[in-house]
Amino acid sequence: MASSATVGDLVSQPYKYGFVTDIETEKIAKGLSEDVVRLISAKKNEPAFLLDFRLRSFRQWLQMEEPDWASLGHPPIDYQEIIYYAAPKQQEKKASLDEVDPKLLETFEKLGIPLSEQKRLSNVAVDAVFDSVSIATTYREKLAEHGVIFCSISEAVKDHADLIEKYLGTVVPGNDNYFAALNSAVFSDGSFVFIPKGVECPMELSTYFRINSGDTGQFERTLIVAEEGASVSYLEGCTAPMFDTNQLHAAVVELVALDDASIKYSTVQNWYAGDENGKGGIYNFVTKRGQCRGDRSHISWTQVETGSAITWKYPSCVLQGADSVGEFYSVALTNNRQQADTGTKMIHVGPRTRSTIVSKGISAGHSSNSYRGLVQLGPKAVGARNYSQCDSMLIGDQAAANTYPYIRSQQPEARIEHEASTCRISADQLFYLQSRGIAFEEAVSMMVSGFCRDVFNQLPMEFAAEADKLLALKLEGSVG
Amino acid sequence: MIRPDAPLLLEIRDLTARVEDQPILKGVSLTIRAGEIHAVMGRNGSGKSTLSKVLAGHPAYTVTGGTVLYKGDDLLSLEPELRARAGLFLGFQYPVEIPGVSNLEFLRVATNARRAGKGEEELDTFAFEDLVRERLQVVQMDPAFLERSVNEGFSGGEKKRNEILQMALLEPLVAVLDETDSGLDIDALRIVAGGVNHLAGPDNATLLITHYQRLLDVITPDYVHVMAAGRILRTGGKELALELEERGYDWVDAELAALDRTPAEVG
Numbered sequence: 001m002a003s004s005a006t007v008g009d010l011v012s013q014p015y016k017y018g019f020v021t022d023i024e025t026e027k028i029a030k031g032l033s034e035d036v037v038r039l040i041s042a043k044k045n046e047p048a049f050l051l052d053f054r055l056r057s058f059r060q061w062l063q064m065e066e067p068d069w070a071s072l073g074h075p076p077i078d079y080q081e082i083i084y085y086a087a088p089k090q091q092e093k094k095a096s097l098d099e100v101d102p103k104l105l106e107t108f109e110k111l112g113i114p115l116s117e118q119k120r121l122s123n124v125a126v127d128a129v130f131d132s133v134s135i136a137t138t139y140r141e142k143l144a145e146h147g148v149i150f151c152s153i154s155e156a157v158k159d160h161a162d163l164i165e166k167y168l169g170t171v172v173p174g175n176d177n178y179f180a181a182l183n184s185a186v187f188s189d190g191s192f193v194f195i196p197k198g199v200e201c202p203m204e205l206s207t208y209f210r211i212n213s214g215d216t217g218q219f220e221r222t223l224i225v226a227e228e229g230a231s232v233s234y235l236e237g238c239t240a241p242m243f244d245t246n247q248l249h250a251a252v253v254e255l256v257a258l259d260d261a262s263i264k265y266s267t268v269q270n271w272y273a274g275d276e277n278g279k280g281g282i283y284n285f286v287t288k289r290g291q292c293r294g295d296r297s298h299i300s301w302t303q304v305e306t307g308s309a310i311t312w313k314y315p316s317c318v319l320q321g322a323d324s325v326g327e328f329y330s331v332a333l334t335n336n337r338q339q340a341d342t343g344t345k346m347i348h349v350g351p352r353t354r355s356t357i358v359s360k361g362i363s364a365g366h367s368s369n370s371y372r373g374l375v376q377l378g379p380k381a382v383g384a385r386n387y388s389q390c391d392s393m394l395i396g397d398q399a400a401a402n403t404y405p406y407i408r409s410q411q412p413e414a415r416i417e418h419e420a421s422t423c424r425i426s427a428d429q430l431f432y433l434q435s436r437g438i439a440f441e442e443a444v445s446m447m448v449s450g451f452c453r454d455v456f457n458q459l460p461m462e463f464a465a466e467a468d469k470l471l472a473l474k475l476e477g478s479v480g
Numbered sequence: 481m482i483r484p485d486a487p488l489l490l491e492i493r494d495l496t497a498r499v500e501d502q503p504i505l506k507g508v509s510l511t512i513r514a515g516e517i518h519a520v521m522g523r524n525g526s527g528k529s530t531l532s533k534v535l536a537g538h539p540a541y542t543v544t545g546g547t548v549l550y551k552g553d554d555l556l557s558l559e560p561e562l563r564a565r566a567g568l569f570l571g572f573q574y575p576v577e578i579p580g581v582s583n584l585e586f587l588r589v590a591t592n593a594r595r596a597g598k599g600e601e602e603l604d605t606f607a608f609e610d611l612v613r614e615r616l617q618v619v620q621m622d623p624a625f626l627e628r629s630v631n632e633g634f635s636g637g638e639k640k641r642n643e644i645l646q647m648a649l650l651e652p653l654v655a656v657l658d659e660t661d662s663g664l665d666i667d668a669l670r671i672v673a674g675g676v677n678h679l680a681g682p683d684n685a686t687l688l689i690t691h692y693q694r695l696l697d698v699i700t701p702d703y704v705h706v707m708a709a710g711r712i713l714r715t716g717g718k719e720l721a722l723e724l725e726e727r728g729y730d731w732v733d734a735e736l737a738a739l740d741r742t743p744a745e746v747g
Binding site (some may be wrong): 178423426427428429431432433434435436437438439440442446449450453 | 536537538539540559560561563564565569570573574576578579580581582585586589590593594597629646650
């Protein structure tokens with residue numbers, strides 16, 4: 001009998017990636033001070049300009065206060081209880097994967113990210129980041145043939161210091177906001193991508209972030225630069241083990257697109273979300289911003305946010321160049337006690353700039369899911385246009401969905417459209433599909449993927465199906 | 481068509497069920513053989529819609545007693561989707577809208593689920609398109625409805641046609657049609673009833689749940705059952721429906737009152 005008990009049985013679909021890798025780790029003592037910032041910089045043998053950037057950011061952070069305007073609630077974060085640097089003990093990163101601790105390779109394999117020569121994904125180059133450091137980057141030579149640089153940001157600091165000095169902190173300044181300032185002070189690793197003039201990156205680039213330690217904060221920094229006429233598609237994925245305590249993740253991503261350049265940045269975020277009572281899970285406070293610096297440049301953000309206890313994230317586009325285009329496609333799913341406050345900012349500076357926002361929020365369980373977005377048209381943004389669509393889907397009757405659209409226009413002639421809708425998956429809809437021979441999980445998945453189709457269509461093909469499955473898995477048992 | 485030796489498709493014995501704490505079905509027995517068309521009539525609240533939902537496995541209803549055998553096997557232990565794959569079909573009184581799910585995709589997944597239940601191969605997109613276009617004729621439906629979301633923005637009549645289209649694709653052995661005539665104008669009623677008649681055959685059976693005689697003017701039942709207060713009070717041929725039409729349901733109340741007294745007196 002398809003009673004609610006059967007539905008209940010499906011509830012606790014365990015988080016697949018909750019395991020911990022037992023590996024010797026070098027950690028510094030917990031707590032944050034100027035000395036810690038200096039220590040991190042020293043461990044990485046950084047040039048003076050970078051230490052300077054860190055220290056300036058740190059001093060500004062000390063003057064700032066944690067933002068409280070989002071629709072989120074959490075106990076205060078004790079920044080002195082966090083470890084700011086943890087790295088698996090191993091030899092200095094080698095060109096060959098043979099040198100990498102097999103336990104690490106095994107971990108990534110378990111996560112579905114095989115790194116070894118024979119097994120790695122054939123058309124995706126991967127940078128694998130474990131706790132605070134990058135452990136391997138695949139296909140570097142092949143990319144180098146095209147002049148494409150894809151490496152960890154630590155390596156980039158060593159090998160391409162000029163590019164780092166030129167671009168780092170130019171999109172998200174060290175004092176941009178509380179969490180960005182914190183990241184700028186203590187960031188440990190992340191990815192660097194540089195696509196030279198006129199080059200179309202020959203394969204998908206991807207960084208996979210794995211938090212392993214229980215008491216470590218993760219502060220990665222990603223910088224992607226596409227020169228004139230260059231284009232790249234980049235995907236970020238992430239998971240973490242299950243711990244009872246909350247872990248802080250405060251990343252910064254900066255994108256720079258010059259004339260006619262195009263950057264597509266996709267995220268499938270699956271950090272541990274905490275248990276059904278809200279115990280444990282990642283606090284995800286992330287600053288992502290792209291700058292369409294050149295004319296006719298194009299930056300597109302696609303995100304599928306399914307994990308984290310708290311998501312605070314607004315991937316944005318500064319549309320500076322004339323005729324530049326910004327896009328934001330988002331699916332944010334919250335279940336149990338998860339909270340998400342996410343959206344975007346489209347800052348139209350240049351003339352005839354265009355932006356599109358498609359946001360799909362799915363709230364189940366006792367979760368809360370807010371869309372917060374800003375569309376701003378400045379005095380020079382003549383002929384600028386925006387289209388926004390924000391849809392919410394409620395599952396069950398305990399979840400909350402909010403939409404906070406902000407529009408500031410200094411263009412009386414501008415065309416700004418905003419559409420919003422709310423719907424609910426009902427037990428009757430599911431029964432209808434079941435009574436036609438469609439199994440419960442498939443019924444939920446059909447309805448959710450129908451709802452998310454506009455966004456999934458934007459994902460690289462390899463990941464669209466994954467995203468579909470991930471959502472279905474996350475939702476199992478939440479309807480009934 | 482009544483054939484006493486036709487295979488048994490559905491045997492309902494002393495079925496009782498409740499929704500939340502409210503008992504609705506209080507002992508329903510009904511036997512359906514291949515080739516038969518049954519009509520269950522009764523007032524609102526008599527339990528006839530509940531009977532259809534219980535047969536299909538709606539989670540809001542709890543079976544508290546009795547048995548239902550489908551082709552000799554226990555039906556009630558099956559999930560709703562397995563009942564459907566085995567050939568039980570419920571035509572809904574109020575088909576729900578499912579925004580974002582394409583009608584064509586839905587029909588294809590449902591048809592393939594049923595085919596899997598029969599041990600037949602899945603139809604690919606092209607083969608299915610051919611099949612669905614052929615079956616659209618049964619209900620004279622515009623192919624444009626395939627491109628829309630399931631039932632979204634459909635009129636009452638269009639929703640009912642979409643139900644019969646599903647029936648035509650799933651080729652059920654037992655079709656339970658819950659108030660299929662409600663909300664239909666006379667033309668739509670003819671089309672829908674025409675579809676049902678077209679699909680009825682010697683190997684399957686139909687259980688019509690209805691309020692009114694007018695559906696039975698166009699679909700001739702072999703048996704008519706009168707339901708009241710969660711029980712089948714009387715069973716007869718098609719003339720019973722005519723009698724109801726003439727005399728109304730008042731006599732049912734009298735019969736029910738008598739019935740309610742009897743068990744109490746017996747103790």
